[in-house]
């Protein structure tokens with residue numbers, strides 16, 4: 001998948017600029033298996049990379065400026081080595097933002113970007129774009145930043161250039177993800193372990209059809225509510241809270257609900273990582289079901305159309321696996337984990353199309 005996309009980017013580059021690119025970088029998207037809305041609470045998450053992603057073909061230009069083509073939009077952006085924010089938030093914000101955040105621009109670059117992740121699906125197309133651009137910038141100057149540095153630059157871009165106060169999960173999952181593995185990431189210190197997903201498990205994603213909006217949505221509000229909960233409990237982050245502490249606190253109804261989700265979701269992530277290691281698909285599925293209910297009822301980031309897809313899939317899958325919304329919420333994708341070999345049968349039963357992750 002990534003090879004085909006890189007080849008496409010190289011061909012588009014040659015067609016636009018008249019010569020082959022000096023390099024082509026790639027970064028995947030990600031799907032989160034469990035650990036939702038806990039990354040900005042210093043929590044634990046379990047994402048894995050998808051096969052689709054973003055490719056950026058590049059060559060050093062002969063002028064001190066950037067010429068960047070977003071092939072999928074038929075748009076082009078030209079700007080100096082130290083770019084300013086564009087008037088609206090769009091793909092140019094991410095590209096320019098990465099160039100500033102990485103601090104790796106030494107000379108002008110020509111770049112052609114193309115991707116095969118659908119935007120607004122909750123599979124981190126923006127983190128994928130940022131990391132692909134970051135890798136191209138690094139390759140162009142012979143630098144080798146580690147995944148955490150690239151991820152932090154991408155997170156700064158999201159915060160400062162796109163106005164989304166996101167956590168670090170997406171960027172780390174994209175920068176350090178390993179195919180066929182889920183990554184147990186500790187968002188407090190960015191340490192991680194790659195956990196192999198068993199060959200007899202299938203991981204698939206289906207789109208709810210409701211496009212999600214992080215900025216328009218209530219993502220930033222949820223983050224503020226979690227910070228308020230931690231402050232009221234007298235701790236630095238909800239990572240350090242226990243269910244008992246939240247229940248015994250004087251937090252108001254909504255803030256308490258948010259905190260209860262976070263504390264229980266971090267515990268679910270640990271339990272899911274253990275179920276993965278034990279190859280216990282039934283236990284893993286039960287954790288997915290509990291995670292969805294909590295996002296729907298306590299954290300209130302699901303929407304009825306997504307709940308319907310999740311319910312239908314959970315029924316079709318039965319006890320050996322499960323399904324839940326994935327990503328920030330308010331629409332987007334649903335992730336399902338089930339026995340390998342059931343993909344066609346589940347597609348038929350649900351009338352839905354799956355994107356195979358594993």
Ligand code: GLA
Pocket residue numbers: 032035036037038039040166167168169170327328329
């Ligand atoms: C979005 C954000 C992430 C994370 C998830 C929810 O994807 O970018 O940082 O908070 O939502 O788990």
